[in-house]
Amino acid sequence: MLEFSWRDGGDWDAAVLDYFASGERVAATVLQVARAWFGDLDHLGSLLDFGGGYGRVTRFFAAELGPQRVSSSDLLPGAVAFARSVLGVGGFVSSVDPADLRPPRRYDLIYAGSLFTHLPSGRFDRWLERLLAMLEPDGLLVFSVHGEELLPPEHEMPSEGFFFEPSSESHELDHAEYGSSWITGPALRRRLEGVGAVHRLLPRGLCGYQDLVLATASAAVTADGDVDGRRRRMRALPIDPGARCQIESCTLSVGRRAGREAATLVLELSGWAIPGAADTRVESIAVLLADPPDGQVQSLGTLDAGQMQPREELVEPLDLDAAARPGWSLRVALPVPLRRTAALLVVEVATGPVDRFDPVGPPRADEALRTVVWAGALERLLHHTARENFLRHRQRVYELAEIIEAMKQSFFWRLRRRWFQLKRAAGMTEEDPDGPPITATDRRPPGRARAGTETQEGRR
Numbered sequence: 163m164l165e166f167s168w169r170d171g172g173d174w175d176a177a178v179l180d181y182f183a184s185g186e187r188v189a190a191t192v193l194q195v196a197r198a199w200f201g202d203l204d205h206l207g208s209l210l211d212f213g214g215g216y217g218r219v220t221r222f223f224a225a226e227l228g229p230q231r232v233s234s235s236d237l238l239p240g241a242v243a244f245a246r247s248v249l250g251v252g253g254f255v256s257s258v259d260p261a262d263l264r265p266p267r268r269y270d271l272i273y274a275g276s277l278f279t280h281l282p283s284g285r286f287d288r289w290l291e292r293l294l295a296m297l298e299p300d301g302l303l304v305f306s307v308h309g310e311e312l313l314p315p316e317h318e319m320p321s322e323g324f325f326f327e328p329s330s331e332s333h334e335l336d337h338a339e340y341g342s343s344w345i346t347g348p349a350l351r352r353r354l355e356g357v358g359a360v361h362r363l364l365p366r367g368l369c370g371y372q373d374l375v376l377a378t379a380s381a382a383v384t385a386d387g388d389v390d391g392r393r394r395r396m397r398a399l400p401i402d403p404g405a406r407c408q409i410e411s412c413t414l415s416v417g418r419r420a421g422r423e424a425a426t427l428v429l430e431l432s433g434w435a436i437p438g439a440a441d442t443r444v445e446s447i448a449v450l451l452a453d454p455p456d457g458q459v460q461s462l463g464t465l466d467a468g469q470m471q472p473r474e475e476l477v478e479p480l481d482l483d484a485a486a487r488p489g490w491s492l493r494v495a496l497p498v499p500l501r502r503t504a505a506l507l508v509v510e511v512a513t514g515p516v517d518r519f520d521p522v523g524p525p526r527a528d529e530a531l532r533t534v535v536w537a538g539a540l541e542r543l544l545h546h547t548a549r550e551n552f553l554r555h556r557q558r559v560y561e562l563a564e565i566i567e568a569m570k571q572s573f574f575w576r577l578r579r580r581w582f583q584l585k586r587a588a589g590m591t592e593e594d595p596d597g598p599p600i601t602a603t604d605r606r607p608p609g610r611a612r613a614g615t616e617t618q619e620g621r622r
């Protein structure tokens with residue numbers, strides 16, 4: 163995972179930060195689900211991080227629950243050995259074929275993050291069935307999938323609603339068994355129902371990127387037999403997957419205030435933020451700064467939801483209500499002197515249940531959930547947003563080049579070309595009807611749509 167982040171962004175420090183920040187966020191989401199399902203984390207006796215790798219998330223489970231309640235399993239023996247010896251959790255080596263797995267016990271909660279996103283079709287169902295059968299009677303399986311909208315544009319989703327490509331980031335695993343997969347919502351529901359699971363799908367529930375799925379074995383496997391009760395309970399779980407947010411622009415201007423010797427630095431940030439679930443809302447966006455060596459964290463500025471703006475062009479792509487106000491911009495003064503490559507800038511979005519202030523609503527956690535959208539050096543954010551904007555503009559150039567190419571194939575264009583040829587032959591013009599040719603570099607490169615700062619998770 164760490165190597166993937168590093169190759170994706172090209173900066174080692176940023177990759178390390180991303181690795182731990184995303185691990186913490188994933189663990190917080192899963193533990194929030196656990197709190198809601200089991201009532202209290204004290205009732206969660208055992209958690210298995212299945213396909214846990216080298217513990218990006220496992221370490222945060224262990225920190226919250228204590229290592230005795232946590233186990234990890236992976237196909238890679240080195241990853242299991244690391245989890246056992248360094249993180250102090252339990253662990254066992256997994257198998258390619260679910261039928262060969264010999265788990266030492268059943269678990270209250272099994273988390274399988276970024277594992278089903280790699281499985282081929284046949285293994286997908288078999289692992290689903292196997293993991294559900296490894297749950298304690300009231301246990302819960304939480305796993306992530308790539309939804310259809312994450313499928314790269316160069317691929318087409320087959321009618322069965324499942325696409326598998328035998329390629330992945332792994333150097334060690336067979337890509338026919340561990341590639342990359344995408345699944346539609348209806349196909350996922352069919353498969354879950356096929357293995358008798360009561361389930362709930364949280365679109366983009368994992369760090370605003372992968373879909374999160376909660377599943378529990380139905381009455382056939384469990385003792386209580388109350389499938390409808392389970393469905394109701396699953397639907398009613400109060401879950402806030404955090405905000406989805408993107409920083410679209412970041413600029414720094416240097417000025418001198420009248421009558422003052424020292425220069426002032428003004429940071430302007432803008433972007434969009436939306437809640438991760440229908441029953442939650444964005445409450446505020448804050449910018450914080452920690453400048454070592456004293457490391458004091460200071461708040462530079464906060465924007466309340468009331469100051470956010472409508473962004474019409476985002477309504478369709480983000481599937482928003484027409485009245486939504488996702489746009490935000492913040493202008494904050496930075497302390498000087500400031501070490502732009504060392505000071506840690508944090509941008510976070512607070513979300514909470516829509517009925518938080520409703521005195522007759524059901525009791526909800528009083529603390530806002532804070533989603534860290536950015537945590538890194540100011541200099542890197544400036545570089546990162548500039549790069550993202552360059553990629554966005556380049557993408558637009560590819561799209562326009564494709565539109566122009568299609569236009570040139572039309573009857574009207576062919577007629578126009580003929581007309582220009584006649585004019586040129588008659589010496590009436592020198593103009594080339596096609597304009598400069600579109601070169602190979604103007605064409606869309608193969609590859610995946612990027613998520614920008616929206617997420618630090620999931621392009622795996």
Ligand SMILES: C[S@@+](CC[C@H](N)C(=O)[O-])C[C@H]1O[C@@H](n2cnc3c(N)ncnc32)[C@H](O)[C@@H]1O
Binds near residue numbers: 237258276
């Ligand atoms: C993309 S990584 C995710 C690691 C970790 N869950 C995280 O989110 O950081 C997928 C992991 O699944 C493991 N894996 C692949 N096939 C598996 C199997 N059949 N059983 C258990 N783990 C498996 C891989 O070795 C790898 O560590």
